[in-house]
Amino acid sequence: MIIFGRAASRAINFRIHIRKCRRFSLEKSNMLKTQLNFLPLASAISGAIGFVALLANCGSSECDNQILEEESPAKPAKSSNNVPSLATPMQACTSECTKSTDPLPTVVGQVHTIDGEKHVGISESECKYITPEQWNLFLERGWVVLSKDQVFGKNDGDEQFELLRQEMDSIMLGEADVPYDKLMMQLDSTTGNYEDAGAQTLGWKGRTLNYRKMQNLELDAVVSRYIRLPIIREACERIYGRVPISTFRVMFFNKPSRMGTHLPWHQDRWAFLSRDPLLTVYLALDDATPENGCVKIISGSHKRGVINPAHDSGFLNADQVEREVAGSDVAPMDLTLRAGEVALIHNWVLHQSGTNASDHPRRALSVCYMDASTHCDSTHPNQPSAHGGSFKRDSLAFSTVFEPLADSD
Numbered sequence: 001m002i003i004f005g006r007a008a009s010r011a012i013n014f015r016i017h018i019r020k021c022r023r024f025s026l027e028k029s030n031m032l033k034t035q036l037n038f039l040p041l042a043s044a045i046s047g048a049i050g051f052v053a054l055l056a057n058c059g060s061s062e063c064d065n066q067i068l069e070e071e072s073p074a075k076p077a078k079s080s081n082n083v084p085s086l087a088t089p090m091q092a093c094t095s096e097c098t099k100s101t102d103p104l105p106t107v108v109g110q111v112h113t114i115d116g117e118k119h120v121g122i123s124e125s126e127c128k129y130i131t132p133e134q135w136n137l138f139l140e141r142g143w144v145v146l147s148k149d150q151v152f153g154k155n156d157g158d159e160q161f162e163l164l165r166q167e168m169d170s171i172m173l174g175e176a177d178v179p180y181d182k183l184m185m186q187l188d189s190t191t192g193n194y195e196d197a198g199a200q201t202l203g204w205k206g207r208t209l210n211y212r213k214m215q216n217l218e219l220d221a222v223v224s225r226y227i228r229l230p231i232i233r234e235a236c237e238r239i240y241g242r243v244p245i246s247t248f249r250v251m252f253f254n255k256p257s258r259m260g261t262h263l264p265w266h267q268d269r270w271a272f273l274s275r276d277p278l279l280t281v282y283l284a285l286d287d288a289t290p291e292n293g294c295v296k297i298i299s300g301s302h303k304r305g306v307i308n309p310a311h312d313s314g315f316l317n318a319d320q321v322e323r324e325v326a327g328s329d330v331a332p333m334d335l336t337l338r339a340g341e342v343a344l345i346h347n348w349v350l351h352q353s354g355t356n357a358s359d360h361p362r363r364a365l366s367v368c369y370m371d372a373s374t375h376c377d378s379t380h381p382n383q384p385s386a387h388g389g390s391f392k393r394d395s396l397a398f399s400t401v402f403e404p405l406a407d408s409d
């Protein structure tokens, strides 16, 4: 058993080493390319212009979570034998997909009603992964950072984490065992302007590490394991109670070296969902610093509620930025993270991010968890055509990642 374990571990390390070498040479060639044509000052100026244009544009379908029809040029030859099956069958979205009138829990852990049933987040005494101090910070500020050991465990945590990092690069390079035709993949902009980023469409877009975003990653076996970690279950149960939990989006977010795209101030909410998801689990795959475009947040802003309900993806308009950011008593802060740390973030915390001025990528996995009874209003004009691991449907529902444990578990 021990010998087998060591051999497996060596094989993993070898795989990681090979991938590192490949990635290093690709990063270097990308760096050269981008260093030649990337002028940070010009980019900052055009970023500011782009931001104004975006604010004018942002009631349309152009915003952060829209996924369009497939238009991928070519697919890598890899098969997708290893795709994990979805934990439970899809809950079909029926004609009852109307906006819920249930009150939203503005404070997590509060009793709230979901389709007529009362739910409350589990209590402190039932928790074993997140400390009471950490949870209080989450409630108070809307965010808290968990250590890598706490999230992945001390035993094989480093390997799991390293595999996850390498898997993201493999997907971008077209080498992973995933159903590429079902992944939303978006190339980064070369200008830093939000509206210049590539189309958010299904399918691979070529062998490059310069992707900005990839979604539907629950279909990848390595990610599928990560999104089911026990500490994440506990965070979900603290918020939503012991109810089935689904992911809304399982997303890779990247600021390639010397690139990246300005992401305007927003809250993570989507007008076409029947209720607001309240938890995003944000894993830093690299150290995140001000230099490489870490996320900036306004601590405590989750208590302000939804600021722009008129916008489909929670983006603020120019007046709201003026009032909520420039005019806020609380200054924006850098959410600096070490690789492997996880930030639990309340979805209503105001956040934004800039570009990457460093020679290394700044990668992250961002997963939004919600009560699985949340559904999509299929009549909403801007509902995306694909989310949550199910594709090209007339109506949307989301796959369950956690079923409630029995009392004895």
Ligand SMILES: O=C(O)CCC(=O)C(=O)O
Pocket (backbone or CB within 6 Å): 253, 254, 263, 268, 280, 282, 293, 294, 295, 351, 352, 353, 354, 364, 366
């Ligand atoms: O990583 C980033 O720069 C932004 C991520 C984000 O907006 C999110 O996870 O909701």
